[in-house]
Amino acid sequence: MQDATRHYINGQWVDSIDGCEVTVENPSTEEKVAMITLGGVADAEAAVAAAKGAFPGWAATDPSERITALERLMEVYKSRAEEMAQAISTEMGAPIALAKTAQVASGAGHLKNTIRTAKAFVFERPLGDHAPSDMILYEPVGVCALITPWNWPMNQVMLKVAPALAAGCTVVLKPSELSPLSAILLAEMIDTAGFPAGVFNLVNGDGAGVGAHLTAHPDVDMVSFTGSTRAGVAINKAAAETVKRVSLELGGKGANIIFADADEKAVTRGVRHCFNNSGQSCNAPTRMLVERSIYDQSIETARAVAEKTEVGPAEIEGRQIGPVVSETQFNKIQDLIKHGVEEKAKLITGGLGSPDGLNRGHFVRPTIFADVTPDMTLWKEEIFGPVLCISPFDTEEEAIVLANDTPYGLTNYIQTADKTRARRIARRLRSGMVEMNGKFGGAGSPFGGMKQSGNGREGGTWGLEEFLEVKAVSDWE
Numbered sequence: 001m002q003d004a005t006r007h008y009i010n011g012q013w014v015d016s017i018d019g020c021e022v023t024v025e026n027p028s029t030e031e032k033v034a035m036i037t038l039g040g041v042a043d044a045e046a047a048v049a050a051a052k053g054a055f056p057g058w059a060a061t062d063p064s065e066r067i068t069a070l071e072r073l074m075e076v077y078k079s080r081a082e083e084m085a086q087a088i089s090t091e092m093g094a095p096i097a098l099a100k101t102a103q104v105a106s107g108a109g110h111l112k113n114t115i116r117t118a119k120a121f122v123f124e125r126p127l128g129d130h131a132p133s134d135m136i137l138y139e140p141v142g143v144c145a146l147i148t149p150w151n152w153p154m155n156q157v158m159l160k161v162a163p164a165l166a167a168g169c170t171v172v173l174k175p176s177e178l179s180p181l182s183a184i185l186l187a188e189m190i191d192t193a194g195f196p197a198g199v200f201n202l203v204n205g206d207g208a209g210v211g212a213h214l215t216a217h218p219d220v221d222m223v224s225f226t227g228s229t230r231a232g233v234a235i236n237k238a239a240a241e242t243v244k245r246v247s248l249e250l251g252g253k254g255a256n257i258i259f260a261d262a263d264e265k266a267v268t269r270g271v272r273h274c275f276n277n278s279g280q281s282c283n284a285p286t287r288m289l290v291e292r293s294i295y296d297q298s299i300e301t302a303r304a305v306a307e308k309t310e311v312g313p314a315e316i317e318g319r320q321i322g323p324v325v326s327e328t329q330f331n332k333i334q335d336l337i338k339h340g341v342e343e344k345a346k347l348i349t350g351g352l353g354s355p356d357g358l359n360r361g362h363f364v365r366p367t368i369f370a371d372v373t374p375d376m377t378l379w380k381e382e383i384f385g386p387v388l389c390i391s392p393f394d395t396e397e398e399a400i401v402l403a404n405d406t407p408y409g410l411t412n413y414i415q416t417a418d419k420t421r422a423r424r425i426a427r428r429l430r431s432g433m434v435e436m437n438g439k440f441g442g443a444g445s446p447f448g449g450m451k452q453s454g455n456g457r458e459g460g461t462w463g464l465e466e467f468l469e470v471k472a473v474s475d476w477e
Contacts, residue, residue: 005021005036010201040205055140089314107154121464135473137472222244222467249282252409255413256415258289287403290390306350345372409451
């Protein structure tokens with residue numbers, strides 16, 4: 001079992017002051033693979049003090065110096081990519097092929113894009129031709145608490161860490177206690193890359209302990225959180241006492257609107273996207289809305305795709321989906337499937353229990369429900385597992401109303417050959433992102449949502465600006 005019980009504070013690996021040890025489980029096998037320490041208040045205090053002490057010096061560096069440090073980190077990250085893939089696969093159950101090609105690669109992509117964005121960003125610029133002696137300065141927010149989830153560890157960690165450091169902020173990272181090994185490995189990489197002591201700090205812990213203390217801490221200037229809407233609400237309330245900046249990327253219940261003129265792969269693509277990462281993605285297209293003339297045909301296509309979807313241990317090479325992250329998550333998904341059956345949604349395939357032959361590990365059967373209506377639990381609640389809900393619509397207007405019938409607003413999807421219609425619908429969908437006809441957003445596209453999916457944006461220029469204050473100075477010239 002790996003010993004990962006120390007925190008990284010002020011450039012050193014240190015023993016916990018007031019923490020308690022817990023084990024990390026491999027969700028494919030239910031075996032204990034590592035020991036970490038859930039830090040306490042004293043550990044969080046030490047990390048914030050280190051970040052506060054390092055802030056003036058790091059904030060005063062030229063942006064080019066910070067960019068150079070991130071470029072060194074990129075080289076270290078690439079050299080240890082295989083280790084990172086193994087860590088992510090072990091801790092949260094991503095199949096090793098997915099861990100390499102998507103999980104680790106997303107971290108590298110966000111780091112690369114942050115470097116490119118920072119190089120092009122003008123940190124000091126004139127207000128405009130009408131006021132030539134007024135200067136606008138973009139300065140770092142300060143000490144940032146970064147609280148990240150378990151489902152896409154490096155994706156979410158790098159979306160926060162890289163732009164915060166590029167902006168000149170100092171950080172305290174609290175990764176999920178379910179997926180801490182990848183964050184510990186990143187801390188080793190940052191140490192190797194030679195960032196000044198105190199600029200980056202890592203404290204393992206849970207939300208009720210370290211997370212809550214960081215959120216309310218008077219010396220923390222900003223909290224960037226990715227996770228559940230429930231936790232996001234609590235963070236907003238706690239942060240309000242010190243009027244700190246809060247950036248939230250929360251839950252989702254994406255609608256995938258498929259018209260009769262969509263390409264022949266639209267349904268297949270939608271099912272696979274929903275099941276990707278075992279359904280554990282906040283932007284998953286979990287509600288498939290299908291034009292009635294192709295509804296029955298689409299259900300059969302979705303059934304075939306689900307029944308061909310292989311499920312298996314994360315360490316096996318292949319295109320299978322792996323387990324969900326924990327027994328708690330497994331039980332939550334089972335309860336929601338049970339609700340679907342009890343509320344008379346039509347179970348097409350899958351259902352309760354584990355797939356045949358998988359008696360160990362937290363594996364969920366790829367599941368399809370049809371005839372799901374807005375009054376059902378399946379429609380309302382984020383499932384976060386390989387469960388797809390299909391519903392019919394008759395008109396464009398009805399599709400828009402159904403898509404927007406959710407408290408969430410992260411990502412919606414449109415499948416149609418009619419570009420005019422697609423653009424018209426995209427303008428009316430209440431979500432931070434809209435993907436059309438299977439095309440993902442480009443590098444640096446802003447990631448974030450509306451309504452109860454949160455506020456703020458990550459990625460590209462928008463992600464860098466999240467960590468910057470704007471200062472107006474007159475009589476500069």
